[in-house]
Amino acid sequence: MENIVLNNRYIIEKKISQGGFCDIFLGRDIYDNYFNNFSKVVIKVPTKELLQKEDIDAFMYAEYSILKKLSSKNIVKVFDFGIDPQKVIPYIVMEYLDGKLLNDISISDLSLKDKYIIFKELIKTLKYLYKNNIVHCDISPYNIYIFEDDLILFDFGISKDLSNNTISFNRENYIAMNKKYSSPNIIKDKVNFDFDIYSVSIIIYEFIIGSSLNKDEIENLQKKEFKSYFFKTIKFILSILIKRN
Known part of the structure; x- marks a missing residue:
C-alpha cells in the first residue's frame, strides 16, 4: 500500500508498524505543501483481512470519534478520518509521535x-x-x-x-x-x-x-x-x- 494517495490528499510513504487490526504508515498531507509545511503524519488503515468486515467503517470511525473528543497532551492527536471512494479504504490521520x-x-x-x-x-x-x-x-x-x-x-x-x-x-x-x-x-x-x-x-x-x-x-x-x-x-x-x- 506504500506510495499511494488517499482521497487525493494523503500520501502513504512507508509502513512503520502493524497491529492486530491495522497497518500504521508514515505519510504526508499534500495540502501542507501549499504552505511549505512538510510535517509528517501517521496514517492508520485496516489490514486486508479487516477490510472484509461489513462494519469496518464504523469500527474505524469509532476510534476517530473518541480521539476527536479528547484533548490532552497525554493523548495522541487525531487530524482526520475518511474513506477513499476508489480504493474503498477507511483511514485515520494522526500526529507523528517522536520518542x-x-x-x-x-x-x-x-x-x-x-x-x-x-x-x-x-x-x-x-x-x-x-x-x-x-x-x-x-x-x-x-x-x-x-x-x-x-x-x-x-x-x-x-x-x-x-x-x-x-x-x-x-x-x-x-x-x-x-x-x-x-x-x-x-x-x-x-x-x-x-x-x-x-x-x-x-x-x-x-x-x-x-x-x-x-x-x-x-x-x-x-x-x-x-x-x-x-x-x-x-x-x-x-x-x-x-x-x-
Missing part, C-alpha cells in the same frame, strides 16, 4: 525519578479518560510513547465511549488486546473502567519490582484472583486516585 515506546525502554535503566514521572503521567491520563467516560481497554507499554518527560497514549482501536452508543459495530469481531496487561475479565464482563486500572496496575507493579513479569507470573496473579496483597494494594490505591474528584 520511544515504553516497551522498548528497559525497566532497569529507569531511575526512580523516571518511574515517578511516568507513574504521575499515567495517573493524570487515566483520570482524564475517566472524567470523559472513555475506557481504553488495551493500555500496555506497547501503546505508550515516552518523549523526554512526556507520556503519550495511543491506539484507541478497541476503546469504548461509555457515554455514546450511537456508533454501532460488533465488538466481538474486534477483540485483540495484549493479554499480559489485560484484565482477565475483559472478555466476559461489560466494558468498565476497572479494565484500565488493572492494566496500569500491572505496569506500576513491574516498575516497583524492577522487571517485566513473564507469562507464568501474570497467570499466577490471575489464578490467585489478586490474593497478592502487594498487587491488590496497588490496584486499590490506583482506583481511589483515579476516581476521586
